[in-house]
Amino acid sequence: MTLLHENTEPQAPARQRPAAARRRKPLRTRAYKVFRVVALIAVVLFLIAPLFWMLLASFKTNVDIYDAGKSFLFTPTGENYANVLQRNNYFVFIFNSFWVAFVSTALSLVLGVPAAYAMSRFTMHRSALVVLMARVIPGVSLLVPWYYVFSNLKMVGGFEVLILSHMFVALPLIVYIMMSYFDGLPLELEESAQVDGLTPIGAFRRITLPLSVAGMATAGILSFIFSWNNFMFALVLSGSKTKTLPVAIFDFVSYASIDWGGLMAAATVVTIPIMIIALFTQKYIVSGLTAGATKG
Amino acid sequence: MSVLNPGRTTAATATTQEKFSAWANRHRKWLFASPAMIFVGILIVFPLAWTLYLSLTDSQGSVRAASDFVGFENYLTVLTDTERFWPAVGRTLSFTLVALGFEVVLGMAIALLLWRPFRGEKWVRVAILLPLVATPVAVGMMWRLIFDPNIGFANQLLGLVGIPPQPWLSGQDSALPTTIFMDVWQWTPMVVLILLAGLTSLSDEPDEAARMDGANAFQRFFFVTLPLMMPTVIVAILLRGIDALKTFDILYATKGKGGGSFHEVETLNVYAYGLSFDYNQYGLSSAVLILFFMIIIGSMWLLTMRKKAVSK
Numbered sequence A: 001m002t003l004l005h006e007n008t009e010p011q012a013p014a015r016q017r018p019a020a021a022r023r024r025k026p027l028r029t030r031a032y033k034v035f036r037v038v039a040l041i042a043v044v045l046f047l048i049a050p051l052f053w054m055l056l057a058s059f060k061t062n063v064d065i066y067d068a069g070k071s072f073l074f075t076p077t078g079e080n081y082a083n084v085l086q087r088n089n090y091f092v093f094i095f096n097s098f099w100v101a102f103v104s105t106a107l108s109l110v111l112g113v114p115a116a117y118a119m120s121r122f123t124m125h126r127s128a129l130v131v132l133m134a135r136v137i138p139g140v141s142l143l144v145p146w147y148y149v150f151s152n153l154k155m156v157g158g159f160e161v162l163i164l165s166h167m168f169v170a171l172p173l174i175v176y177i178m179m180s181y182f183d184g185l186p187l188e189l190e191e192s193a194q195v196d197g198l199t200p201i202g203a204f205r206r207i208t209l210p211l212s213v214a215g216m217a218t219a220g221i222l223s224f225i226f227s228w229n230n231f232m233f234a235l236v237l238s239g240s241k242t243k244t245l246p247v248a249i250f251d252f253v254s255y256a257s258i259d260w261g262g263l264m265a266a267a268t269v270v271t272i273p274i275m276i277i278a279l280f281t282q283k284y285i286v287s288g289l290t291a292g293a294t295k296g
Numbered sequence B: 001m002s003v004l005n006p007g008r009t010t011a012a013t014a015t016t017q018e019k020f021s022a023w024a025n026r027h028r029k030w031l032f033a034s035p036a037m038i039f040v041g042i043l044i045v046f047p048l049a050w051t052l053y054l055s056l057t058d059s060q061g062s063v064r065a066a067s068d069f070v071g072f073e074n075y076l077t078v079l080t081d082t083e084r085f086w087p088a089v090g091r092t093l094s095f096t097l098v099a100l101g102f103e104v105v106l107g108m109a110i111a112l113l114l115w116r117p118f119r120g121e122k123w124v125r126v127a128i129l130l131p132l133v134a135t136p137v138a139v140g141m142m143w144r145l146i147f148d149p150n151i152g153f154a155n156q157l158l159g160l161v162g163i164p165p166q167p168w169l170s171g172q173d174s175a176l177p178t179t180i181f182m183d184v185w186q187w188t189p190m191v192v193l194i195l196l197a198g199l200t201s202l203s204d205e206p207d208e209a210a211r212m213d214g215a216n217a218f219q220r221f222f223f224v225t226l227p228l229m230m231p232t233v234i235v236a237i238l239l240r241g242i243d244a245l246k247t248f249d250i251l252y253a254t255k256g257k258g259g260g261s262f263h264e265v266e267t268l269n270v271y272a273y274g275l276s277f278d279y280n281q282y283g284l285s286s287a288v289l290i291l292f293f294m295i296i297i298g299s300m301w302l303l304t305m306r307k308k309a310v311s312k
Helices: A002-008 A012-016 A019-058 A079-087 A090-121 A125-136 A139-152 A159-183 A187-195 A200-211 A213-229 A232-237 A245-252 A260-280 A282-289 B011-026 B028-054 B073-079 B085-115 B121-133 B136-146 B153-160 B175-201 B205-212 B217-245 B249-255 B268-278 B282-311
Strands: none
Touching (some): A019 A260, A019 B085, A019 B121, A079 A260, A090 A125, A090 A159, A090 A200, A090 A213, A090 A245, A090 A260, A125 A159, A125 B282, A139 B028, A159 A232, A159 B028, A187 A200, A200 B011, A200 B028, A245 A260, A245 B136, A260 B121, A282 B121, B085 B121, B085 B268, B085 B282, B136 B175, B136 B249, B175 B217, B205 B217, B217 B282, B268 B282
């Protein structure tokens, strides 16, 4: 590695420096380069290794999991997945998770995008604060009253109440991301559209919205992920028919002895879809998570 | 509109439509904003008011059961409870502060490593994203296997370097640090992404000027880059801190009800959840929640003040 660097190191900038620096500088930058590579590999290993371990264990029999000698060398089996998917009905939970995340995200976009637009264009900071409060409040303090009201309305265990509770997570997120997106969109476009005869709402619909597709994708993907991962609301508000994946995994360990292989297969089944989505939408996720973070 | 379109036949409907359109355009500010605000308002204001009310009653068993108004008795009980409440406050704060400390320092270090472009950058970025999007409950289960005292990979690794097996999650003293480790694993990437966005938005000039003046890398970081990054660092602390205070999923997934048999990882959120849904002590849990909420708001306020001071 170091040898390679010595040959490929560009010498041009060093030549312009005084003699003493020329001798020291390349050595120091080379040392830093090696350090950087080693450090980055360590970081990647630290982040990936546990997930890799989970994946490995999901293909092991429980006997192999208990055998330290078979940490990496073992005969893979698909039995854990067959068990989880068929016997434990995980297809139902996968559908539930997907449906709740999808509908709550779609409805939150319908409510949140116009709201974010108004809050950005009319600088309604206090109103924005009301919506953002939803991010700060501990979920438990809302769950007791929700549970009481919704069980009186015979809604607990249905999809509606789950979707409502997940919208509560999705909406503030969407408003927050879209507000910073609209803040960065130039006003001039809308103004010239209005000069050309569009009403303000028409300009929003025909000019601003089409320009905001990237922002809405960012907000939608993140809200989908947050809803998919949400545990506490579903733990209280879902019934046997509407159970989402995180709750299903949690129920997996309530038996006396843990079926580790099955548990890891279940954990993999939950995380894989979301990771695949993340891989393909990496840019959006990063811009959504960092939205507004660098503003003064 | 109608001037441009004289061929219109149904004049009456056209005018009502136009009237509505004109009205909608005039009031678009509140027309756009109010549905979302009403939705959030109903789901927050009413439950919060109810929680406040419940905290002043002796409600338990079922919310429907008759309950008496007891004034501030619940708060008195909670605030003098040195067995569950204060230890939970301590755990919440130490969990948050230690996790945040590691996440910000590690996050800054990793962000600096990633700052300048390099080959294979794409793959490192993918690695950073994966823990961040992983379902916390599944992550908890994953660590349960890795930290299992008998069959876990963590003790296998320690065995390789000759360190005796550790109890990790099942130890009374080691459970909370282990959950902090999990939190650091999952959320350091979030801090990295925020700080990296901040670093890339910095202008190169101050750094270049310091380099010209002969400042070394450490001096440039501590006296040039870090002060410029302070507002972003505080945003990262704010965003991460709110979630860290409210951590529930990995704690409940790894240690279950009550934060384990000795309440090793019982933070305020786990305690309040347990009081509400495992023991149905609504009055008491509401008092805990109101106090918890005040802690969150208080820390947010402090950070926002700090950010304003730094930004100036």
